[in-house]
Amino acid sequence: MEKKGVPLISLGIGDPDLPPPRVVTESLEDALREPTSNNYSSSAGESYFRKAVADWYERRFDVKLDSETDVCALIGSKEGLANIGRVLLNEGDKTLLPDPGYPVYAQGSTILSDGEPAVFPLTEEAAFQPDFSKIPVDAKSKLLFLNYPNNPTGAVPREDTLQTAVTFCRKHNLVLCYDNAYSEVCFDSYRPPSALQVDSSAECTVEINSCSKMFNMTGYRVGFAVGNKKVIAGLKKVKAQIDSGIPKFIQKAAANALNQYFDSDLSTELRKNNEILKERLVVLASELRRVGLNATVPRATFYLWVNVGMDGGAFVRRMLELGVVGTPGGAFGSNGINYVRFSVTQPTNLIVEAAHRLAKLKITSCGKLTDN
Numbered sequence: 001m002e003k004k005g006v007p008l009i010s011l012g013i014g015d016p017d018l019p020p021p022r023v024v025t026e027s028l029e030d031a032l033r034e035p036t037s038n039n040y041s042s043s044a045g046e047s048y049f050r051k052a053v054a055d056w057y058e059r060r061f062d063v064k065l066d067s068e069t070d071v072c073a074l075i076g077s078k079e080g081l082a083n084i085g086r087v088l089l090n091e092g093d094k095t096l097l098p099d100p101g102y103p104v105y106a107q108g109s110t111i112l113s114d115g116e117p118a119v120f121p122l123t124e125e126a127a128f129q130p131d132f133s134k135i136p137v138d139a140k141s142k143l144l145f146l147n148y149p150n151n152p153t154g155a156v157p158r159e160d161t162l163q164t165a166v167t168f169c170r171k172h173n174l175v176l177c178y179d180n181a182y183s184e185v186c187f188d189s190y191r192p193p194s195a196l197q198v199d200s201s202a203e204c205t206v207e208i209n210s211c212s213k214m215f216n217m218t219g220y221r222v223g224f225a226v227g228n229k230k231v232i233a234g235l236k237k238v239k240a241q242i243d244s245g246i247p248k249f250i251q252k253a254a255a256n257a258l259n260q261y262f263d264s265d266l267s268t269e270l271r272k273n274n275e276i277l278k279e280r281l282v283v284l285a286s287e288l289r290r291v292g293l294n295a296t297v298p299r300a301t302f303y304l305w306v307n308v309g310m311d312g313g314a315f316v317r318r319m320l321e322l323g324v325v326g327t328p329g330g331a332f333g334s335n336g337i338n339y340v341r342f343s344v345t346q347p348t349n350l351i352v353e354a355a356h357r358l359a360k361l362k363i364t365s366c367g368k369l370t371d372n
């Protein structure tokens, strides 16, 4: 479309347009000048980085971690989610994963480890929470993936979801891999929990998080896995044979940001970023409602997950003609087929312009897509 001269606004990929906080860029410049900044780092993470993660977990979630045994650095959470399959799966083992869900659970983690993905649905009627009685667990199942705040649905965990997940995993001898990559993209007074806050969770749980969405550092590639000592040890073992660590200067910048997270300068900057995202979600949702779609602003994440009442791919093609890119929900699994995901990670004026372009659409009372 761009080649045809249509200027596009992308509400597709969730990659923040907002810059990383000042502390990140300033520490990066300093860290680059340190004498060993060019050398290999440890694939498990430098000790100052693991300590910063452990301290952050204690202050943010009241979860105590031993930075030596309970924390592993990741080259972004995607790397950890993929490598967890290498840690835990033998050929034919099963992973249990949500549909819709982040595609790496099924592909990068399970299929590339010769495992078999077994999905369970997240439905709008159930507020996108799993029905644990319907999860297809059997003797081959090794790993359960859960993700809240959720991509693509924007759902946050219900009060009992994490407790039930931990009980379920302990009962069936599964590892719970809890993807908390959006824990800090949240609005008003809502603060997403950690699965490690649940009693006895450390016996079965590894939690994955990242500086990508927390500090707008997607391209820096820095994340962390925390929790169960045995899984963390396995992850370090796998990684030691695959990667040679996150560049030290990036670990320094990320560690400084985690260490200053609760200081007023940084927390104010991050709160303002979240206010900007919420405002964009509100603008876009109200425009989508005007064209007849049921769009609700989530309590966390920068996504709107909208049932368009027809094939999401066809809807996205129509959007493309109007110069707006969205993600067809089917990309996240078969339960997403009638949905479109809108990401508000573009400057606010472009979100307003995209909303304006989409106003040309009209969904009739019988659910047909026409032009306004």
Ligand SMILES: Cc1ncc(COP(=O)(O)O)c(C=O)c1O
Residues within 6 Å of the ligand: 014, 075, 076, 077, 078, 079, 102, 147, 150, 151, 179, 181, 209, 210, 211, 212, 213, 218, 222, 223
């Ligand atoms: C649910 C979820 N988990 C993990 C990731 C990976 O993020 P990163 O590897 O940048 O930490 C993403 C990226 O969009 C995501 O949506």
